[in-house]
Amino acid sequence: MAEHDRADDRESAVETIQRELTSFARRARATAARMHPELSLVSFTLLSHLDEQGGCRATDLATHYALDKSTVSRQVSALERAGLVARRVDPDDHRVQVLHPTAAGAEILAQVTVSRRQMFGERLADWAEDDLTRFARYLERYNEASRAADEA
Template sequence: MRDEDVETIRWELTAFSRRARALAERLHPGLSLVSYSLLGHLAEEGGCRATDLAAYFLLDKSTVSRQVGDLERMGLVERLPDPASQRNKILRPTEAGLATLRTAGERQRAAFRARLDDWSDADLAAFARYLVRYNVAD
């Protein structure tokens, strides 16, 4: 039974991931799920280096570089000198980037509320706890 449950979880998380990518395009047009995630992390951290983004999201540096370049061209991210090192740059969201995150976040919350509206408070709280538990595991 445990193997079946693990298989169900694997399949459902795969479906969740596909659905999240499709929803991302509707909720923040022009931004891939990766770009949106990078921008969100930059806002949450107050900025960081591209190598920090790659390490945090387990992405190839070239992928991060490409996505950050897109965000810069859209005016959503800026590169600032790193006070700790002349060779490095700190990436920070611009005001336009923060506004984009706020708008997309409002749309996401509305979409999640609609999808979870008929869940009981207990089920919702349990789901939230399980997601946190799953995501903090190494």
Template sequence: MNVRNTRTQAVDTIQRELTAFARRARGRAVELHPELSLVAYSILDLILERDGCLATDLAEQFLLDKSTVSRQVGALEKLGYLERAVDPGNRRNHVLHATVAGRTVAQEAERRRREAFQERFADWSDEDVAAMARYLSRYNHGD
């Protein structure tokens, strides 16, 4: 087999495995926290990471359309996990912030996700886990 075919097969395998990973993550999200879909958890997590952000920031970060973000934000507000505040820099915008309940649920979801990943990597060496982290970071950041 030539190098070109080997690389093509490797890229095909990566694509299949990343797709399987995404499907598994979506499926496990409900199991790990019934009120938070993977998208909702990701949105809440980014809002916490940035200590507040605009809905347009969420759409840009996750490559989602505004209607999807609006539905997810509305659901998180309805659950009492998010609140809106008028943006002092532009009063037409609203900055989204996590509530105390939102912080609590995000911390619990993160704890459960971390446990699930620790379990999944239990038989991997520290070097393999570190390599996986480097490769995923490199892939996601385009380095």
């Protein structure tokens, strides 16, 4: 009957989404590393966040990206060693460090962002704009649900 067919269609769409997202995830890290060895996927994400937010605390990064605080601590240390971020102690609360991208950090970030955008742009070059915006909306929607589920 028709209801059953529709349930099957739904199942198979979910199946495809699962398979394709997983497949993408497997490749992403390696691709990113190959493209710009100087800034791993995680580092890029963190630095990018700092740039957008205009500085934040390590704990914020950890919770926002579902990473352990130790992981963030080490990543930040590495970024600092590389001269890409600076830490400033918050005068109001001497426990917290406010993180900022340095000038060098902002510059590298800009370069990597450009090259990443170019890469994505190439892969999406022949898409109609409607499809692009819909795709973007779907991804946002999925990730939002995903984040919500992770927190529960």
